[in-house]
Amino acid sequence: MTLTPPDLPLRALFDAQFHASRAQIDVPLALRLDRLRRIRALIDTHGAALAEAVQADFGVRSTRLTEVADFFVLRALLGDLERHTGVWMKTRRVRTPVYLQPATGHIQRQPLGVVGVIGPWNYPLQLTLGPTATALAAGNRVMLKPSELTPHSSALLATLLQQAFAADEVCVALGGPDLAHEFASLPFDHLFFTGSTAVGRKVAAAAAANLTPTTLELGGKSPCIIDGSADLDAVAIKIAHGKLLNAGQTCIAPDYVLLPQGREAEFERAFAAAVARLFPGGAAHPDFASIVSDRHHARLQALVEEARGQGARVVELAPRSGSGHVRQMTPVLVFQPPPSARLMREEIFGPVLPVIGYGTLDEAIATVNAGPRPLALYWFGRDRSSREKVLRGTVSGGVTVNDTLLHIAHENLPFGGVGESGWGAYHGETGFLRFTQQKPVLVQSRWAAASLFYPPYGATFDRVMGLLRRWL
Numbered sequence: 008m009t010l011t012p013p014d015l016p017l018r019a020l021f022d023a024q025f026h027a028s029r030a031q032i033d034v035p036l037a038l039r040l041d042r043l044r045r046i047r048a049l050i051d052t053h054g055a056a057l058a059e060a061v062q063a064d065f066g067v068r069s070t071r072l073t074e075v076a077d078f079f080v081l082r083a084l085l086g087d088l089e090r091h092t093g094v095w096m097k098t099r100r101v102r103t104p105v106y107l108q109p110a111t112g113h114i115q116r117q118p119l120g121v122v123g124v125i126g127p128w129n130y131p132l133q134l135t136l137g138p139t140a141t142a143l144a145a146g147n148r149v150m151l152k153p154s155e156l157t158p159h160s161s162a163l164l165a166t167l168l169q170q171a172f173a174a175d176e177v178c179v180a181l182g183g184p185d186l187a188h189e190f191a192s193l194p195f196d197h198l199f200f201t202g203s204t205a206v207g208r209k210v211a212a213a214a215a216a217n218l219t220p221t222t223l224e225l226g227g228k229s230p231c232i233i234d235g236s237a238d239l240d241a242v243a244i245k246i247a248h249g250k251l252l253n254a255g256q257t258c259i260a261p262d263y264v265l266l267p268q269g270r271e272a273e274f275e276r277a278f279a280a281a282v283a284r285l286f287p288g289g290a291a292h293p294d295f296a297s298i299v300s301d302r303h304h305a306r307l308q309a310l311v312e313e314a315r316g317q318g319a320r321v322v323e324l325a326p327r328s329g330s331g332h333v334r335q336m337t338p339v340l341v342f343q344p345p346p347s348a349r350l351m352r353e354e355i356f357g358p359v360l361p362v363i364g365y366g367t368l369d370e371a372i373a374t375v376n377a378g379p380r381p382l383a384l385y386w387f388g389r390d391r392s393s394r395e396k397v398l399r400g401t402v403s404g405g406v407t408v409n410d411t412l413l414h415i416a417h418e419n420l421p422f423g424g425v426g427e428s429g430w431g432a433y434h435g436e437t438g439f440l441r442f443t444q445q446k447p448v449l450v451q452s453r454w455a456a457a458s459l460f461y462p463p464y465g466a467t468f469d470r471v472m473g474l475l476r477r478w479l
């Protein structure tokens with residue numbers, strides 16, 4: 008177990024942050040913006056070293072992929088926070104009901120205090136620094152626990168944050184599941200977790216013991232429904248991009264495709280062409296990421312083999328030509344795996360795309376609704392009524408229509424899951440409010456008539472209540 012900075016027990020780091028947060032409850036805009044600037048400077052100055060570290064963590068993970076998928080998203084988020092924090096932190100006056108006037112009401116937006124952030128390995132910079140920056144904008148202190156599966160980038164992130172922040176502003180704890188459990192058991196004012204649904208359950212249980220509210224950004228099986236009205240050539244490249252970005256190791260990657268029966272061959276041809284266009288030369292292409300570990304790689308192979316053994320048709324796309332990395336896994340389409348296959352029960356998180364044929368749109372919707380509520384849903388087509396039917400008939404964390412992934416990049420759309428794909432959302436003002444206490448304040452007026460409601464209750468009270476009954 009490694010702790011930075013300084014080499015203090017986790018509880019001591021928490022206590023330092025806790026006392027600092029209680030000593031300075033009113034965190035001025037200038038300090039919040041300064042903290043955001045320090046995060047921005049960190050990625051501006053050390054972006055190349057961080058991207059190299061992520062590359063070392065994965066084996067193959069193009070630094071340009073890190074540029075677009077981690078830094079671009081982070082810069083968009085930081086820009087949004089820098090532009091709007093001054094407005095978002097302002098007190099809001101609210102309308103006061105007539106029976107309480109001339110009292111007034113307002114909502115004061117205050118920092119929660121100490122926020123814990125637990126991050127995953129798949130986008131190890133975006134999903135650690137993003138929630139951290141959002142919590143800082145809202146005036147909080149942050150303790151961060153990045154993933155142990157990305158040791159190079161997590162260690163560098165810890166060093167850089169330690170240089171940029173006092174330990175009672177931002178600190179980083181490095182370690183595996185034991186440390187993570189200890190971390191999740193700290194009495195944070197809020198605990199923000201990004202990771203798997205299985206670990207999310209443990210985090211929620213540990214936080215519940217302290218009545219710590221949580222945000223759980225989890226995973227799941229995000230369906231991609233292709234409507235009969237869709238042009239498969241145009242659709243295939245978008246699905247291939249969403250699925251194969253980071254080799255499918257993306258929480259909102261399309262997990263499986265629902266396709267009108269009879270169009271399988273057409274989809275196979277279009278998808279194969281799209282993969283060849285995105286990764287010329289096959290899976291050994293340097294822009295095609297490798298699977299993060301041997302364990303994850305073996306699991307994916309086992310899922311495919313199980314489905315094949317159960318009668319599914321497996322089509323290998325862009326086989327590895329030349330050397331490449333041993334964990335650059337050949338993308339595969341798996342046609343009609345049975346619902347009992349692990350491929351159709353577990354989140355895949357790799358370059359394996361099941362394709363299921365459907366007869367009617369109602370059948371496709373029923374397939375989605377038979378499973379836990381997904382983190383994302385994708386719909387492709389031109390028929391507006393069919394689109395509305397799918398949007399009204401399904402519940403998911405988010406949706407992109409006629410593309411994949413992009414709702415995550417829209418700062419004014421709250422990003423999060425629902426049901427087993429998580430709870431709570433962030434990005435934009437929603438994220439700011441996730442880490443904010445919206446404190447309601449009623450200010451009584453010296454002209455108030457509240458005593459009309461006081462006991463002893465008599466004729467005046469009855470008259471007032473009678474009036475209010477007619478009025479409300």
Ligand code: NAD
Nearest residue numbers: 126127128153154184187188191202203206224225226258
């Ligand atoms: P994971 O759940 O295995 O690990 C995530 C983090 O939890 C790591 O830092 C790990 O050390 C920590 N952890 C492990 N045991 C813990 C415990 N008992 N208590 C507290 N923390 C513990 O997830 P992962 O493999 O790193 O990431 C992949 C998963 O994350 C996928 O399911 C993916 O869909 C999901 N994900 C979701 C989002 C989102 O925004 N919704 C984003 C990225 C990834």
